[in-house]
Amino acid sequence: MIVKKSEDIHSSEITPKQTYLNRRTFLASGAVAAAAALVGGRKWLKLPSPEASVSAAGTQPESSSTKLDVVKKTDYASGEKATSLKDITNYNNFYEFGTDKYSPAAEAQQLRTRPWAVAVEGLVKRPKTYDIDTILKLAPLEERVYRHRCVEGWSMVIPWVGFPLGSFIRQLEPMSNAKYVAFTTLYDPKQMPGQNSSVLDWPYVEGLRLDEAQHPLTLLCLGLYGEVLPKQDGAPLRLVVPWKYGFKGIKSIVKIRFVESQPATTWNKAAPNEYGFYSNVNPHVDHPRWSQAKERRIGEFLKRDTLMFNGYGDQVAGLYAGMDLRKDF
Amino acid sequence: MKAIRWLKPLVFVLCLAPLGGLLKKGLEGDLGANPIQVITWSTGLWTLRFLLMTLAITPVRKLAGLLALIRFRRMLGLFAFFYASLHFLTYVWLDQFFDVHSMLKDVVKRPFITAGFAAFVLLIPLAVTSTRKMIQRLGGKRWQWLHRLIYISASAGVLHFLWLVKKDITEPAIYGIILAVLLGYRAILWLRPLMPPISAAPEPRTDL
Numbered sequence: 001m002i003v004k005k006s007e008d009i010h011s012s013e014i015t016p017k018q019t020y021l022n023r024r025t026f027l028a029s030g031a032v033a034a035a036a037a038l039v040g041g042r043k044w045l046k047l048p049s050p051e052a053s054v055s056a057a058g059t060q061p062e063s064s065s066t067k068l069d070v071v072k073k074t075d076y077a078s079g080e081k082a083t084s085l086k087d088i089t090n091y092n093n094f095y096e097f098g099t100d101k102y103s104p105a106a107e108a109q110q111l112r113t114r115p116w117a118v119a120v121e122g123l124v125k126r127p128k129t130y131d132i133d134t135i136l137k138l139a140p141l142e143e144r145v146y147r148h149r150c151v152e153g154w155s156m157v158i159p160w161v162g163f164p165l166g167s168f169i170r171q172l173e174p175m176s177n178a179k180y181v182a183f184t185t186l187y188d189p190k191q192m193p194g195q196n197s198s199v200l201d202w203p204y205v206e207g208l209r210l211d212e213a214q215h216p217l218t219l220l221c222l223g224l225y226g227e228v229l230p231k232q233d234g235a236p237l238r239l240v241v242p243w244k245y246g247f248k249g250i251k252s253i254v255k256i257r258f259v260e261s262q263p264a265t266t267w268n269k270a271a272p273n274e275y276g277f278y279s280n281v282n283p284h285v286d287h288p289r290w291s292q293a294k295e296r297r298i299g300e301f302l303k304r305d306t307l308m309f310n311g312y313g314d315q316v317a318g319l320y321a322g323m324d325l326r327k328d329f
Numbered sequence: 330m331k332a333i334r335w336l337k338p339l340v341f342v343l344c345l346a347p348l349g350g351l352l353k354k355g356l357e358g359d360l361g362a363n364p365i366q367v368i369t370w371s372t373g374l375w376t377l378r379f380l381l382m383t384l385a386i387t388p389v390r391k392l393a394g395l396l397a398l399i400r401f402r403r404m405l406g407l408f409a410f411f412y413a414s415l416h417f418l419t420y421v422w423l424d425q426f427f428d429v430h431s432m433l434k435d436v437v438k439r440p441f442i443t444a445g446f447a448a449f450v451l452l453i454p455l456a457v458t459s460t461r462k463m464i465q466r467l468g469g470k471r472w473q474w475l476h477r478l479i480y481i482s483a484s485a486g487v488l489h490f491l492w493l494v495k496k497d498i499t500e501p502a503i504y505g506i507i508l509a510v511l512l513g514y515r516a517i518l519w520l521r522p523l524m525p526p527i528s529a530a531p532e533p534r535t536d537l
Contacts, residue, residue, distance in 0.1 A: 091362030099497040102361060152495065154363060199497045270496060289441055289492060291434070298362045302426055 066227045068136075068161050073143040076217070076242065078311070082145060083156035085225050087298050092232045093150065094251060095200055096185065096192035104232035111191050111252070113236040122258035123178035126171075132236045136222060138171065139163035143226065144219060144240075149281045149310045151245035155295045160240050161223035166214040174210065174258050181213045182206070182263035183239060184255035200266055206239065206250035207263035207277065209319075217242055217315055221249075243312040245279045276329040280320070281310035285329045333400050340401055344408040347375045348415070365423045372416035373445075377490065377504050379409035380483040384511040403459055406479070410456040413449050441492035448485035451478045480515075483508055 090105045097107035116132035141161050149155045169181075187203035189195040195202045212218065219240040222229060229235040234251025241248050247267050257263075267275035274288055283293045283306040294303040309316050320328075351371050354360050360367045383405040390398040425432050435442045455476055457463070464472045487508050491501040 087362035095496075101363075154366075197497075286438075290439055291431075294431075296363065296365070301365075301423075303424075 068141050068223045068226060068228060070143045070161055070226060071140040073145075073159075075145045076312075077145045077147050077157045080145075080147070080157045082159050082225075083298050088156060088158055088224065089230045089232055091298060093152075093246065094194075094232060094234070096194045096202075096204065096252070097232065098194045099197075099199060107193060108231040108235075111231045111235065113231065116236050116254075118237070118253060119255045120172055120257075121255065122182075123175040123260065124258050125173035125175065128172075135168075135220075135237060139167045141222065146217075146219075146240060146242040147307075147310050148240075148242065148246055149295060149306065151247055151275065151279065151287065151292075153290060153292070153295050154298055155306075156298050159225055160219055160221045161226065162219045162221035162237075162240065164216050165218045165220040165239070166216060168220055169210075169214055172258075177260050178258040179210055180259050180262055181208050181210060182255075182257045182259055182265075183250045183253050184257070185250055186252045186254045201269055204250060204266045205263060206248055207265050208239075208241065208248075209262075210258075211319060212241070215316060215319065217312060243280055243309040243316045245275075245281060247275070248279050278320075278325075278328050280316075280325065280329075281306060282308060282325060282329065284308070285326055333397060337400070337404070341404060344379070344404070347371065347412070365419065369416065369419050369424065372412050372419055373490070376409055376412040376416050377483075377486050379405055379412055380479065380486060381504065381507050381511065383409055384479065384483060384508070388511060388514045407456060407459060410452045413452055417449050441489050444485045444492060445489035448482045448489055451482040451485070455479060455482075480512060484512075 091101050092104040092108075093101060094104040094108065097104040114132070117129050118132065118135060119127075119129045121127050141163060143159050143161050145157060145159045147155060148158050183206050185204040186192065187195060189202075208218070219242075221234070221238050221240040222236065224230070224233060229238065234249070237253055238251040239249045239253065262277060265277060267279075268277050281292075286292050292306055295306045296303050307313075351360075351368060354367075355364070383402060386398050386402040386405065390396050421427060421432065425435075436446050437443070455478060458467060458472065458475060467475065487501060487505045490504060491498060494501060
């Protein structure tokens with residue numbers, strides 16, 4: 001953990017953040033408490049206090065440099081309340097830092113996110129290695145509140161910060177035979193202790209069809225809640241594809257490769273009958289071992305129905321016209 | 330053994346500690362982002378642990394000569410049933426919220442739930458017949474046969490755990506290995522009289 005000396009931080013920068021965190025948590029707790037009261041019987045599960053939330057955020061270096069300049073904010077989650085920063089930063093699937101959901105919050109803090117280079121390779125007219133600070137300035141950053149659905153059956157609402165991957169891809173000029181994009185996570189077992197285990201075939205690889213990658217909803221994500229990405233959430237940059245299960249949103253990307261044929265992706269290789277290449281959120285296609293019809297929104301008591309394409313069907317269903325989504329799950 | 334008299338209440342209180350820990354965390358709001366999952370995992374794991382402890386009584390008391398351990402077997406077995414009931418209740422109430430249709434579908438369609446449900450149902454007759462009166466009514470031999478259902482229940486429990494994890498099977502594998510050792514011990518005891526008597530059978534080594 002990096003602890004900044006007090007002189008690095010102006011008090012004027014701290015106060016607003018704590019205020020908004022307190023406010024968010026207070027609102028969230030209030031709503032959850034109301035829901036719990038309605039449901040009854042769960043009152044003994046006390047809700048996190050606002051102070052706890054602020055200290056959770058303190059696991060990242062807090063200084064002015066972590067703030068991102070966001071030019072616009074758009075809600076893509078129909079006004080649903082965002083999940084607390086505490087839960088977003090303490091309940092993570094990031095196997096590079098352990099298979100337990102609570103371990104990335106601690107284990108990921110040793111990841112060095114500067115310097116960080118991203119190699120763009122393959123079928124593009126301008127293959128090039130980009131520095132993370134160059135990528136941060138490639139396009140105006142926007143906040144997008146998206147629903148996030150994990151293949152395990154839980155979900156969150158997250159205010160991501162980034163820009164559409166498509167605007168980056170346009171600058172790279174893919175060749176006409178480029179049909180897919182493959183992404184690779186950093187491989188460094190010294191920094192990512194989970195890679196010492198053979199639970200997955202490292203490095204983690206994910207992929208999208210080029211038209212999926214260029215879809216306006218697909219986000220190259222650099223932050224959340226207005227600040228740079230917490231390490232446990234995939235710093236310094238990750239993919240966010242809101243209509244697909246969370247594992248498609250590859251974290252800590254070091255390579256983007258444009259290819260002609262469908263890339264072999266990590267979870268698909270691990271269990272092809274359980275995790276398809278597409279992995280679109282689909283309540284009608286169950287995971288072989290559990291139902292995908294419902295999900296538990298973190299912070300809520302009752303399960304809610306899972307929406308086709310996670311509720312983004314109007315925008316993305318066209319990508320899959322004529323496909324049998326039971327076969328191409 | 331006079332010690333048993335005060336050891337028993339102590340063990341009883343210790344067996345309640347996992348539940349106490351869960352309640353304490355719940356009251357302090359310390360169950361994490363997904364409290365229902367934490368409760369489900371904790372009660373499930375303690376069910377398996379108590380089943381394994383129950384199954385360990387016989388081998389340990391014979392191998393270590395601690396014959397008095399038998400006095401704790403029923404208590405451990407009943408605590409396994411207690412945590413299994415909490416685990417089942419968590420699923421029925423907190424997870425599924427009494428959605429009978431969804432639960433029936435789960436039991437039929439999801440092998441891991443089928444296995445878990447079977448493991449739980451098999452424990453019910455054992456809990457019901459755990460009293461001294463029931464042992465007398467059934468007769469020792471028949472009671473003993475009935476209570477061998479714990480072998481199937483514990484195996485189904487481990488399978489339930491193994492089938493539900495996404496990828497990392499380390500933890501269920503550990504429980505599986507312990508169960509295999511405990512059941513293997515019994516298998517060896519049963520098979521030994523069936524094997525042709527070999528006069529040159531080596532003495533069990535004591536230097537291991």
